[in-house]
Every structure is written in structure tokens, then in C-alpha cells.
Amino acid sequence: MSYTLTTLWHDRQRYLPGVLAISFSALLMALQTGLLLGLFSITSLPVDYAADNLVWIGAPEVVSVDLGQSIRESTINRLAAQPEVIRCEPYFQGFAYWAQRTGKRELCMVVGSRLGEDTLGPAGKLLTAEDRRKLLQPGAIIIPEGDMERLGVAYKRDEQGRIVEPRELVNATAEVNGIAVRVVAVKPGIKSLAGPYIFCSLTTARALLRLFPDQVTYVVGQCASAADTEKVVKRLRAQYGVKDKQHSQVNIDCAPNGDVAVFSGAEFSWQTRMHWLTKTKGGYALGYAALLGLIIGAVVTSQTLYAATAASLKEFAVLRALGIPRWRMQFLVLGQAFWMGAVGLLLALPVAWGLKSVAEMSQVPINLEWWILLLSGSLTLFMAMAAGLLALRSLRNVEPATLLR
């Protein structure tokens, strides 16, 4: 075992606070980022679960899929006119008020797709054929299972309070924007952020969102390939697109008198998440918390190393007297910083998975993707090494002459 590991292991109690601070820092960063991405991916869920290779057309300057304004349904002709577009259809999405029979009101997000098997909307991937068949009835809706309580809907229970099988819904009727709706099914695994998703047919959605018969929120068209999608998006943007002042990176090269916003599915999903990330204070708060974790980790690690090095100053001074160059000792301290970082990360990993599982049990999505772990791991290791560099200042006090009394 090297001297670095020998000293770390022997004085492990001394180094433990630094290792724990590094663990804490890495955990905070990974979980915050995962939570952030998990949260904001909820907002782009209808785009992410729509059909592949879609071109989206929405109201000008739409910043996020959930903030779409109405456009004329005839806009669909522009999509249909593109030779690469195989199929096109309208899509509805918008905020509405859910009113329980008790009078309690709740914000909800109406999502209306065509219900055919080849639907381009999220109903294709999120709902089963049986679900879509149920939604054909006027006023029929499907809600996420996790939002039942929020919307006042419950499973029927027996006198002992156990859910009666087969499951049956009670209090399944309510009003959305004053229109009567009935919950025909619940879907597990779908999360919501601002308001629960309410899945329904195009007809029901138009009624719930109180849109005129010639109005829709989006029109979507499917191309055969991603390359075709890109081509169509570019062409439509040049013909009809409005220059988006807020998101100029997306809608550039637009028509001088454009009246719509045009996106590919990937662009729209990204824009939606970025809108929530940059426009909500929540994104900044989470970012600051991660930064704070990094700073706390750096300070504790640096102080731990500084104190440990300072405690061995006389031993280092003897080595200096014997002519051992100073860089050997600097390498030892940096090596200690590296291994503290590595051990800290190793400790953080199982805890991160544990916390992720706990969060998911309470329906909080955490996206702990490999690149998040890699990024937070690298940043933490970098932080540990920086802390090591800071701690090197204690070695400046190593002076062999101080050993002579």
C-alpha cells in the first residue's frame, strides 16, 4: 500500500469529515440534477411520448408545450402540403380548472389526441387500445393514478377500508372548465408538475378548453425520417415561422410575415424543459443548492487536509532537512485529496441509488442517468483536488530549522 493510502487508513478518523463532505457534495449535485431533470421532463412528457419524427406547429412565440395558444385548424393544410409529411392531425393541450363536486378547485392540464391506433399524439404510447376506446365517449377522461387524491377520485373500498377488487372508481365525475367529465380509467406511472394530466379525445378536449370549432392548440405532422423532419421544419419556418425573440436559437431564418412557431419534436421537448429550467426560480434554487454543496465539500475537505498536513509538519520538516524535495510532500497531499474524493464518491453511489428508490416510491422522478453521475463525480473529484491544492499552503510552513531548539 502506498504511503498515501497508509496515512489515510491509519488516520481515517481524521480524514472522515472530508470524505463525508465529498460524499455529501456528490450526492447533492447528482440528486439535485437528477431531480431537476426528472421534474422538468414531466413538462415535456406529451412531446416525448408523441409519435416519432413529428413536426409541431403552434402559436407564435410559444415557449413551452403546456403554454400553447390556439391557432386555426386550417394550419394543418400547410403540413399536409409538404411531400415528406405522411400524416397530420390536430393536438390539444392547455391548462383548465378541475372542480370536484365538493366545490374544491384544482389546476389541471388537458391533453387531447386523436384516438386511432396510429395517433400521432401521446395517447398512442401512454394509453392502451382499451383506454383509447373508453375515451371515445363524450366527456370521458383518464387521469394519472398518482393524482387521484388531488382530484378527489378514489377506489371503492369495503368496510375495513380495503380496496374492492376488481377495482372500481368512486367520485369519478367532476367538471373541467364547467363541463361535466367522467374518469373512465386511471394510469399508473404518469407524473404531473403544475397540474394533473387529463387525457381525452380531440372532441372532449376542444370542449374542455373552450375553443371554437376551427381552433386547435397544435397541428402535428409525421415524416418518414429525422432528416425529412428537419427538412420540413426548415422549409415551414422559412415560409410561415415567426422569429422567436426569446428562443432565437430555435426559430431562426423565419418568414418576414410569419404567424406560427415550427419545431421538430426534439427541439420542442428541449425548449419546453429549458423554459421551465430558466424561467422558474425553482431551477435556480436547485442549481444554487448544488453549488452550495460543492463549496461546503471543498471547504471541509481543504480544512481536513490542511489540519492533517499541519499535524505532520515536523515529520515533513525532517524529510526536508534530509533533502527530500518539497514536491514529494505536495504529491502526498494531492494523492490524499484524490483518494478522499474517490472513497467519497464510492460511498455516495449506493446512497444515491437508495435515495432515488425512496423518491420514486413517493412518485418523485429522479433521472440518475450515467452522464449525471459522471458529471457530478468528475466535478466532485475536481473539487477534492482543488481542496488538496488549497491545503498545500500548509506545506509552506515546513522549515527544517524550526526543528532545532
Next chain:
Amino acid sequence: MANEFQVPLRGENLYRSFGEGDAKVVALDHVSLDIRAGKVTLLMGPSGSGKTTLLAVLSGLLRPESGRVICLGEDLWELDDKARERFRLRHCGYIFQGYNLFSALTARQQLEIVLRWGEGLSASDARRRADEVLDLLDLSHRANARPAELSGGEKQRVAIGRALVKNPELLFADEPTSALDWAQGEQVVALLQYAARKRGATVLIVAHEERIKKFADEVHHLQDGKLLEEPDYPAIVGHIHANSSSTKLVTP
């Protein structure tokens, strides 16, 4: 004039003071002396007489304000810091009053680290040489012990091993026995005497204990930063194993 082989260490007109104004204390007041090769030279004097300062200046650890130190033919204080560091690495060993051993390292590792970091030796070579020195110090059975498991005498012997393991031509010891009882102190000085006799090292010891004198070949007395007259040449009484063929120096 004696050549560098007979006088490996020479101080010429060394002057060093501390503090300024009224608080100024002259620690070395134009001291000149020769330290002979293969001998144990003792620097003695009352507290504050400047003996430790003289050792620091002669050993390349503390710069004099004026005067020269000629060490193995080099003008020590004319060398730049890096060159002086290399000089110390090649030629000097130090033993201090405190043991200053790394608490995490075993006795063997305290010696190995000097060879591996100083001379860049491989792990196996460093271990072999460390074990040779530990054997010489009768510490083989304590090779895997950490400082917390060693007695004061054993710790000081490890500290001596750390100084000896490089085979230095010059060995400097500052009050090496002050923290030890006389029996242990005697063993320690005997080891230093062995380094002078058997290895031909030039050994300079700062001490205040009169009993050490019997191990010394030459004793210089300092008072108020000045050397007193001629050095003593005490009769070497009872120097342990000096002429013996045994390499083990520490009697149980």
C-alpha cells in the same frame, strides 16, 4: 592546512544574530572551527550559548549573516537552495531532539520513505536497505511497529536509522538524548559513535549532558556565541564495541 578528507566540515568566521535593536541577540560571534572526519565531535555549552545555531549553520539549515561553511569542498552557503537541498540529500543525516516519526508508518516505512522519495529506490531495494539498518539497530523485531507501539529509546533509534539509512558522510544530532533516560541515551550515543568509527561518518552532536563526553573524540565549548579556547580531547573511556567485529550495537 588540512585537506577536505581530514576536515570535511569547516566553519570560518561565522556570525549570526536574532532580533533587532535592543532585542538583538548575537548567537554566533565570529566562530571558526574544523570538524574532523570519522570522529565524534561534541558541541557543549550552557543554554543560549549558540551551540544549536552553530549546528544549524554548519549543517546547511540556517544561513549565517557572514562567514563561510566549507563542507566536503563546497561553500555551502554559496550554493542556491536547490543545490543545497541536493547536497543535504546526498551527504547529510539529521537527528533531532523530538523523534518526529510519522504516526501512520511502521519503523521500516520511516526508513524506506527516505530512500524511495530521496533516492528514488524501488520498493524492494528500499526495503532491503531499511532492513539492514534496522538489523544494525537491533530493531528487526520491531520493523512493523508504529511509533505508538515503540518505547522512547526505540523511537530515537528509528530516528537514527532514518538518518543513517542514506549512508551519509555527515551526521548532525541536536540533543539526541535529552528525552531519554541515561541507559537509552547511552545506546543512542554509542550508535552515533559506531557511525563515526565503522562508517567513517563525521558526527557532530549538540549536547549539554556531561556523561556523553566519554563517547566524544573532540569537545568544543561555546559561551555567549564564542568558542572557548582549545577543544577538549577526552580520553575515550568505554566506547562500546568500537573495536569489536560485531555489527549489533545495542546491548539488551
